[in-house]
Amino acid sequence: MNLHEYQARDILRQHGIPVPPGDVASTPEEARAIAARLGGRVVVKAQVHAGGRGKAGGVKLARDAAEAAAHAATILGMTIKGLPVGRVLVAPAADIAAESYVGVVIDRASQRPVVMVSAAGGIDIEAVAVESPGQIHRLAVDPRYGLLPHQAFGLGLRLYRDTAQARAAARIMEAVYETFYAVGASLVEINPLATTPDGALVALDAKIVIDDNELERHPEIAALRDSSAEDPSEVAARRAGLSFIKLDGSVGCCVNGAGLAMATMDLVKYYGGAPANFLDIGGSSNPQKVVAALRIITADPNVRAILFNIFGGITRCDDVANGIVQASEQVALTVPLVIRLTGTNEALAVEILTRAGFSALTDMDDAVRQAVALAAGRGVGAR
Numbered sequence: 567m568n569l570h571e572y573q574a575r576d577i578l579r580q581h582g583i584p585v586p587p588g589d590v591a592s593t594p595e596e597a598r599a600i601a602a603r604l605g606g607r608v609v610v611k612a613q614v615h616a617g618g619r620g621k622a623g624g625v626k627l628a629r630d631a632a633e634a635a636a637h638a639a640t641i642l643g644m645t646i647k648g649l650p651v652g653r654v655l656v657a658p659a660a661d662i663a664a665e666s667y668v669g670v671v672i673d674r675a676s677q678r679p680v681v682m683v684s685a686a687g688g689i690d691i692e693a694v695a696v697e698s699p700g701q702i703h704r705l706a707v708d709p710r711y712g713l714l715p716h717q718a719f720g721l722g723l724r725l726y727r728d729t730a731q732a733r734a735a736a737r738i739m740e741a742v743y744e745t746f747y748a749v750g751a752s753l754v755e756i757n758p759l760a761t762t763p764d765g766a767l768v769a770l771d772a773k774i775v776i777d778d779n780e781l782e783r784h785p786e787i788a789a790l791r792d793s794s795a796e797d798p799s800e801v802a803a804r805r806a807g808l809s810f811i812k813l814d815g816s817v818g819c820c821v822n823g824a825g826l827a828m829a830t831m832d833l834v835k836y837y838g839g840a841p842a843n844f845l846d847i848g849g850s851s852n853p854q855k856v857v858a859a860l861r862i863i864t865a866d867p868n869v870r871a872i873l874f875n876i877f878g879g880i881t882r883c884d885d886v887a888n889g890i891v892q893a894s895e896q897v898a899l900t901v902p903l904v905i906r907l908t909g910t911n912e913a914l915a916v917e918i919l920t921r922a923g924f925s926a927l928t929d930m931d932d933a934v935r936q937a938v939a940l941a942a943g944r945g946v947g948a949r
């Protein structure tokens with residue numbers, strides 16, 4: 567789950583990291599009022615789940631409240647990386663002498679949280695990572711001991727020659743590491759960690775990604791979810807209790823079990839197609855879930871064919887068949903459906919589907935080949 571910058575800033579501030587105050591606005595008038603209350607120069611920033619807002623024109627400095635309102639009006643009408651901007655953060659503008667990068671991320675290779683720092687922070691950090699990776703310093707932390715003070719200070723010295731600044735940076739890193747665990751994050755990032763002309767360090771941007779598996783342990787963090795900023799299909803799937811990830815292919819996939827769903831996607835690719843989604847309707851079966859799944863898949867205009875792949879173990883094939891029949895009565899199906907069912911109550915399922923005018927296959931290869939051909943606009947001999 568992604569947090570917005572303003573939420574991440576609040577969390578970092580609570581953990582003692584120097585973050586300027588600020589507030590969110592959803593209209594230019596609100597932005598004007600916040601800027602007037604803060605006084606002086608402010609920065610107006612698009613609140614969307616995307617980086618690179620600065621380059622996209624979603625971060626603008628304003629001299630006064632009137633200019634803040636004007637910038638808010640522009641930014642609130644923008645779409646950044648496909649995401650419409652519904653709110654802006656208005657915060658006092660800092661004077662920047664230098665920009666660093668500080669982040670903590672889960673590293674699968676070392677299976678540890680890794681602290682990453684660079685003195686070349688700012689909006690081009692991705693380019694730095696590609697072009698001069700030597701400018702990014704990494705430290706894998708042993709989670710049994712946490713980030714030790716001398717390690718943090720060593721990293722601080724990678725950023726600042728001045729020992730007082732290095733020490734301040736070290737304290738910030740320790741607080742970032744603490745925050746990382748406190749909220750169940752997979753990523754916490756400050757970019758830029760700015761140096762002001764008087765030498766103080768201040769976090770001007772914050773990004774936190776929460777590990778979804780941690781949400782149950784952190785209800786206060788789960789409550790920060792902004793569904794309006796998420797893909798509507800993923801929101802609908804979560805509400806229906808489905809594991810769903812939207813992809814950009816044309817074969818809609820509805821599968822029971824994450825492993826079979828992955829294998830199905832592999833096979834779709836193998837036969838030259840592209841999956842439109844990952845979808846696991848879960849181990850136990852319930853026709854309502856199938857209805858919800860079909861609604862979500864058919865709402866995607868890229869979908870040209872829908873493939874059901876059901877291995878009936880705990881899931882009963884007849885439940886899925888009933889779900890498909892019910893769903894086809896409730897959802898207008900404008901694309902072909904290929905159904906493969908095998909296992910528990912398979913014969914009953916085939917009977918239900920045949921009675922409703924569907925045909926069902928039992929071989930996975932056959933079904934995937936058919937779905938791929940149909941999605942590509944090619945007919946299948948058998949039909």
Ligand code: GDP
Pocket residue numbers: 609611616617618619620621625627658659660661662665688689757758770771772
């Ligand atoms: P991002 O592009 O989505 O990462 O958004 P950031 O919040 O990092 O802002 C992009 C850039 O805008 C930063 O790297 C800064 O150079 C600049 N910026 C952001 N906040 C301020 C500020 O308070 N004062 C000044 N002078 N520049 C800022």
Ligand code: MN
Pocket residue numbers: 688689757758771
């Ligand atoms: Mn940034």
